[in-house]
Amino acid sequence: MDKHSIIKQITEMKVVAVIRGQHAEEAAKLSKAAIEGGIRAIELTYTTPQVEEVFKQLVNTDALIGAGSVLDSETARHAILSGAQFIVSPYFVEGVAKLCNRYGIPYMPGCMTIREMATALEAGCDILKLFPANTIDPSFIKSVNGPLPNVRLMPTGGINLDNMKDWLRAGAVATGIGSDLNKAFKSGGYEAAVELSKKYMQKIAE
Incomplete structure (x- = not known):
């Protein structure tokens, strides 16, 4: 699947499940639960020990x-070789952008300021992760799209059923x-x- 097909799928799905686990087995179970529930985009974080086992x-x-x-191009390459179809960072990393462009993989770095967003756009990033989103109001997107109308943002951090729409x-x-x-999994399995x-x-379907 090429880069633009992956981006198209993410924008059509509207939801990416960010999976963090205390160990690989927990992350795998949570990922499978999200997929069974209909979520079709899973982000496996490299804060999970032995995350490559989850990819498998x-x-x-x-x-x-x-x-x-x-956080770096070495990790990005490891992820791509493990099967990652897109790469996400909490902030923009130039080396990761270059590596992802080389392999035709979408890179979605975390950005909060106009300068960070402009830098990421110039590096070929098609979707920017607005992070942490729980510190700002949804109207922020309209403000950003004034000077940067081509910016496509994916808010992450504090997104839930009540505010997603x-x-x-x-x-x-x-x-x-x-x-x-993650809380639902820990409390109810x-x-x-x-x-x-x-x-x-x-x-999303409503």
Whole structure:
């Protein structure tokens, strides 16, 4: 699948599940629960120990599998070789942008300021992760799109069932969710995470 097809799928799906686990098995179970619940874009963070084992377990699913918390080009290359179809960072890293461009992989760095966004755009980033989104209002997107009308933003951090639609109405091309999915899994187990994932997809379908 080429870079633009992956970007198109993410913008059509509207939801990317950001998966953090205390160990690989937990992350794999949470990922599978999200996929069973209908979420088709999974971001496996490199804060999860032995995350490459999770990639191996998910390689044959029909979901897009990406890598998050990628801080350098070495990690980005490791993720791509493990099967990552997109790369996400908490902030812009020039070396990661160059490597992803070389391999035709979408790179979505975290940005908060106009300068950071302009730098990421010039480096070939098609979607920018607005992070942390829980510190700002959805109207921020409209303000950014004034001077930078081509910026496509994916707010992440503090996104939940109650505010996701507000962000999408404000112009977000997708949203990154995760903390409440993790809480559901820890409190109610696999089935609770599946049901919450279904609720997210129902919200999108409304």
